[in-house]
Amino acid sequence: MKSRDTLVRLKQFQVDEKRRRIAQLQQMIAEFTRMTNELDREIAHEEQRANIDDPNHFAYPTYARAARSRRDNLNHSLSDLREKLSAAERQLEEAADELAKAKSQDARDHAAERLVDIVAERHAVDRGGALRRV
Numbered sequence: 001m002k003s004r005d006t007l008v009r010l011k012q013f014q015v016d017e018k019r020r021r022i023a024q025l026q027q028m029i030a031e032f033t034r035m036t037n038e039l040d041r042e043i044a045h046e047e048q049r050a051n052i053d054d055p056n057h058f059a060y061p062t063y064a065r066a067a068r069s070r071r072d073n074l075n076h077s078l079s080d081l082r083e084k085l086s087a088a089e090r091q092l093e094e095a096a097d098e099l100a101k102a103k104s105q106d107a108r109d110h111a112a113e114r115l116v117d118i119v120a121e122r123h124a125v126d127r128g129g130a131l132r133r134v
Contacts, residue, residue, distance in 0.1 A: 004106045011099040018092040025085040032078050039071040 046064040047053040054060065055068060 004102070004109055008099070008102045008106050011095065011102045015092065015095045015099050018088060018095050022085065022088050022092060025081055025088055029078060029081050029085065032074050032081065036071055036074045036078070039067045039074070043067045043071065 043064050046061045046067070050059070050061045050064070052060050055065060
């Protein structure tokens with residue numbers, strides 16, 4: 001039954017690893033969102049300073065153009081991260097189900113072992129009592 005305990009520990013490790021991965025992705029999403037919002041503020045400030053908000057205008061501020069490009073790249077990365085987060089959450093659900101199955105099987109195995117021990121103990125007591133009566 002030691003292999004079953006090892007399996008349960010392995011499944012628990014996998015679940016914990018999936019949770020860490022999800023937390024890491026969520027942290028990255030939050031950081032990218034913060035950076036995107038900051039770039040939005042900087043773009044608005046630069047456009048207001050130049051009094052030009054049309055990116056196609058010949059005098060559109062270079063910094064605002066570069067910030068827009070960076071913001072667009074961050075938004076694309078955010079989209080990818082959200083897809084990865086979704087996949088990681090599905091993997092966590094699967095790993096949690098596998099852990100539950102392993103724990104259930106482990107509990108059944110332990111219960112069966114206890115039952116065998118109880119039966120053996122009663123059998124030994126019954127044999128001991130039968131020998132004394134003779």
